[in-house]
Amino acid sequence: MFNKPISYKAPQFTESVIREMTRLAIQHGAINLSQGFPDFPAPEILKKAAADAIFADVNQYAITWGAKNFREAIAEKTKHFLGIAVDPEREITVCCGSTEGMLDVLLAVINPGDEVIVFEPFYENYGPDTIISGATPRYVQLRALDWSFDEAELAAAFNNNTKAIIINTPNNPTGKVFSRQELEAIARLCMKWDVLAVTDEIYEHILYDGAEHISPITLEGMRERTIVVNGMSKTYSVTGWRVGYILAPVGINGAIRKMHDFMTVGAPAPLQEAGTVALRLPDSYYSELAAHYTERRDVLLAALDAAGLQPFVPGGAYYIMCNIRPLCEQQGLANDVEFTRFLVKDVGVAAVPGSSFFREPSAGKDLIRFTFCKKPETLAAAAGRLATLRQTIGAKQFRG
Numbered sequence: 457m458f459n460k461p462i463s464y465k466a467p468q469f470t471e472s473v474i475r476e477m478t479r480l481a482i483q484h485g486a487i488n489l490s491q492g493f494p495d496f497p498a499p500e501i502l503k504k505a506a507a508d509a510i511f512a513d514v515n516q517y518a519i520t521w522g523a524k525n526f527r528e529a530i531a532e533k534t535k536h537f538l539g540i541a542v543d544p545e546r547e548i549t550v551c552c553g554s555t556e557g558m559l560d561v562l563l564a565v566i567n568p569g570d571e572v573i574v575f576e577p578f579y580e581n582y583g584p585d586t587i588i589s590g591a592t593p594r595y596v597q598l599r600a601l602d603w604s605f606d607e608a609e610l611a612a613a614f615n616n617n618t619k620a621i622i623i624n625t626p627n628n629p630t631g632k633v634f635s636r637q638e639l640e641a642i643a644r645l646c647m648k649w650d651v652l653a654v655t656d657e658i659y660e661h662i663l664y665d666g667a668e669h670i671s672p673i674t675l676e677g678m679r680e681r682t683i684v685v686n687g688m689s690k691t692y693s694v695t696g697w698r699v700g701y702i703l704a705p706v707g708i709n710g711a712i713r714k715m716h717d718f719m720t721v722g723a724p725a726p727l728q729e730a731g732t733v734a735l736r737l738p739d740s741y742y743s744e745l746a747a748h749y750t751e752r753r754d755v756l757l758a759a760l761d762a763a764g765l766q767p768f769v770p771g772g773a774y775y776i777m778c779n780i781r782p783l784c785e786q787q788g789l790a791n792d793v794e795f796t797r798f799l800v801k802d803v804g805v806a807a808v809p810g811s812s813f814f815r816e817p818s819a820g821k822d823l824i825r826f827t828f829c830k831k832p833e834t835l836a837a838a839a840g841r842l843a844t845l846r847q848t849i850g851a852k853q854f855r856g
């Protein structure tokens with residue numbers, strides 16, 4: 457038997473709660489509105505491009521930091537949407553999803569003692585990312601109802617040890633789209649303290665009610681201190697392809713490419729080829745994407761509202777946070793975990809407990825998150841089940 461201890465890092469974080477909810481959904485035959493992956497087909501044109509690439513024998517390793525034509529497509533799209541010229545030869549690294557991208561970036565820039573600022577609630581990967589990379593996280597609260605932050609609290613989180621701040625806009629789990637004013641406040645602090653902005657912009661095209669995506673890289677003075685992490689998963693509904701990319705200033709990008717190379721060698725070559733087709737789709741693709749998600753959002757918002765789940769209306773991304781406090785109080789349910797277990801088992805809908813987005817579980821005890829990146833019929837079926845919620849909850853008599 458092997459008796460030496462495993463890495464001290466592994467016990468510091470738990471298995472992903474979101475992926476656990478997916479397993480519970482399968483076990484109980486529930487409709488899975490927990491994990492953010494579409495249950496509808498990927499665009500035909502992309503599936504064909506991927507199949508064509510495989511048949512054309514684009515089947516061996518691509519250049520480790522990304523196939524040249526894919527990097528060129530990324531540079532073109534960045535110029536088109538953000539108005540920023542990035543050098544495909546020196547400022548782009550293609551990786552296995554933005555998940556790898558975020559870790560590559562942190563591994564490339566973090567030294568012992570470095571701090572990284574994270575807004576809370578946060579996308580659950582950022583916690584483990586800081587542990588794996590050896591960064592010390594510092595949390596700044598996004599507060600309901602509008603998920604705004606307190607500028608003084610943010611300013612107090614910066615110090616000489618701060619190496620980076622992670623900004624996810626549009627935001628998972630809150631649906632917040634950071635405003636220009638907010639981003640400028642962050643940018644001023646980044647410049648004052650010589651800090652990198654690492655921005656997760658994976659939901660950049662999923663916006664509602666006229667919300668505008670502003671990438672911090674476009675703000676004055678931020679071009680040289682912003683690292684953009686992005687990918688194909690959400691914009692093109694291909695979460696299983698695992699193709700992401702990083703835009704970073706030349707000096708830092710060299711270090712990022714090394715981390716990436718020795719971690720995964722490269723992203724799937726035929727899917728990068730298909731990515732060149734995806735990233736060159738016309739603007740109408742993106743407006744249709746947003747329009748489709750607006751319809752889905754509205755269907756789920758109405759269902760959640762009717763069920764008494766008090767949804768927060770998202771401005772972007774494809775999640776809805778709900779305040780479950782009134783229902784929990786009424787019914788004697790203790791917290792988000794108890795509520796989501798009841799929901800998945802007795803109502804047949806899977807959601808994510810809010811505590812998985814906070815470092816202190818109690819901070820998320822009144823929140824749960826649903827996703828609506830699902831077929832209209834899936835959402836209609838979920839709405840039907842949610843309509844039975846109050847009745848089921850009443851019949852269970854949690855109050856003993």
Ligand SMILES: Cc1ncc(COP(=O)(O)O)c(C=O)c1O
Pocket residue numbers: 492552553554555556579624627628656658686687688689695698699700
């Ligand atoms: C904010 C955020 N970043 C990154 C990811 C993962 O993206 P990828 O599939 O590119 O690794 C997700 C997935 O849910 C996400 O919500």
